[in-house]
Amino acid sequence: GAGVSQSPSNKVTEKGKDVELRCDPISGHTALYWYRQRLGQGLEFLIYFQGNSAPDKSGLPSDRFSAERTGESVSTLTIQRTQQEDSAVYLCASSSGTLYYGYTFGSGTRLTVV
């Protein structure tokens, strides 16, 4: 696609439910990044995928968070047993190589846990 596409754009869920957030990177981009931005806070790195290499999961805040990506295609970020502190905008970015080659952000998914 022409840009990084994220869905849904907004999600309201009840505390304790599981949610799945989707990111469609730019076609041909091998690298994919997930970030989180909580209200009034800076962006936080969550996870990085590069092709078929093992992902860098060092930013995932707890074992309730997981992400998958098959090859160089769509990625899904799953949050299990959501908590109110998970409310944030979840942003995805993709790159044709590494950050050095430039990267493009999606418009994000706003998650509200009530």
Next chain:
Amino acid sequence: KNEVEQSPQNLTAQEGEFITINCSYSVGISALHWLQQHPGGGIVSLFMLSSGKKKHGRLIATINIQEKHSSLHITASHPRDSAVYICAVNPRTQGGSEKLVFGKGTKLTVNP
């Protein structure tokens, strides 16, 4: 203390003014990034720097590696420059890192 500190947090300017936003960091880095987040939330990468200075249009970014400091300058500011400007760093690690550590951003408002 955050690894990346930006100042000021908020900045209001009149159209045409010269703007400076500062970023200090406390870790060794392989690169520093400046990003722009529009009021609608979209984020755009402006610069990636590992040394010296880069210029793009009215935007200039500089970095001093020894002092662990970077500045973003906007010349002849315009209301459309109103946005949050975010500084982020790639911490230097063995084997390289794609992890970015972000500052909290500087909210710039340029009035006509």
